[in-house]
Amino acid sequence: MPSKTLRYTTAYQFYHFGSQEASPVQIQNKFLQTFRRVLEEQIPEDLSVKLAQVDFRSDNRLILELQGSNQDELTFVSNIFKESTGESMDAHNVPKNKALFGSLRSVGKVGFGLFVDIGIENPVKEVLVPLHQLRKQLAAGKKISTQEICKKYGFINYLPVQVEITKLEYEKGGKMKFEAKFTEKFVNQLEQWASGKNEIVITTGVARQFVKRTIAKRGHSIDIVKIQRLGPQETAIICHEGTTAPGMVAHIGKFMSNCRMNMVRPAQLVKFWE
Numbered sequence: 001m002p003s004k005t006l007r008y009t010t011a012y013q014f015y016h017f018g019s020q021e022a023s024p025v026q027i028q029n030k031f032l033q034t035f036r037r038v039l040e041e042q043i044p045e046d047l048s049v050k051l052a053q054v055d056f057r058s059d060n061r062l063i064l065e066l067q068g069s070n071q072d073e074l075t076f077v078s079n080i081f082k083e084s085t086g087e088s089m090d091a092h093n094v095p096k097n098k099a100l101f102g103s104l105r106s107v108g109k110v111g112f113g114l115f116v117d118i119g120i121e122n123p124v125k126e127v128l129v130p131l132h133q134l135r136k137q138l139a140a141g142k143k144i145s146t147q148e149i150c151k152k153y154g155f156i157n158y159l160p161v162q163v164e165i166t167k168l169e170y171e172k173g174g175k176m177k178f179e180a181k182f183t184e185k186f187v188n189q190l191e192q193w194a195s196g197k198n199e200i201v202i203t204t205g206v207a208r209q210f211v212k213r214t215i216a217k218r219g220h221s222i223d224i225v226k227i228q229r230l231g232p233q234e235t236a237i238i239c240h241e242g243t244t245a246p247g248m249v250a251h252i253g254k255f256m257s258n259c260r261m262n263m264v265r266p267a268q269l270v271k272f273w274e
Contacts, residue, residue: 006066006074011086011119014060017205017258034207035232048079088119096165104159113252127178154264158204160231162186193264198246200264201237208235
């Protein structure tokens with residue numbers, strides 16, 4: 001049976017915070033290895049599908065090519081991938097009321113909400129989760145600022161999120177404006193973090209293996225419940241009870257200069273809700 005292919009471009013966009021330790025080409029090649037491994041781990045063993053190509057596009061989004069003998073299997077695997085990579089799409093073909101992968105951008109830069117990159121092209125456009133929606137979903141309607149919400153939930157640039165488009169408007173000059181809300185699945189994840197007793201460190205910019213290795217080298221493996229992969233370069237470090245997120249950041253942060261961090265501190269969220 002002849003081989004079939006399926007290609008798509010991810011909404012996920014490679015980024016790097018800068019390093020003197022390696023060349024840009026080395027950094028990109030290392031990322032591609034990590035990205036490929038993360039995706040290949042998701043392919044069901046009983047399917048004859050392989051990830052034939054992973055390569056950068058000029059804007060640092062990723063081109064993926066799947067190969068297999070069955071088109072339905074290719075589509076099935078691509079749908080699995082898209083939960084963690086998203087898919088770039090034309091601005092005029094963005095679906096409403098559908099869960100879409102995205103990543104936070106310009107966190108803390110504006111007061112009227114949060115911008116999310118979901119891979120919209122032609123023209124390139126980010127979507128806005130407006131402040132009133134953030135208050136409704138994450139603050140029980142309380143009138144607190146975008147910055148306060150970001151701080152309490154550990155929001156940080158490039159954090160992977162899931163959103164649904166709720167509104168599309170055409171502004172003066174024909175410019176498109178998208179508004180969104182977080183999906184129930186993503187809100188449930190935040191609520192799970194916030195309602196537990198474990199403090200959490202959110203990291204972006206480095207692979208989970210690097211985070212794990214750094215924690216082990218600094219002798220803090222005993223202080224960690226698990227390191228949850230949120231994306232190819234994004235993790236949630238779940239601390240044991242009694243281990244504080246600020247303490248963990250203080251001990252490992254200086255050894256992770258290419259990483260950005262934020263924290264979720266459930267005890268503070270409990271005080272806020274009370």
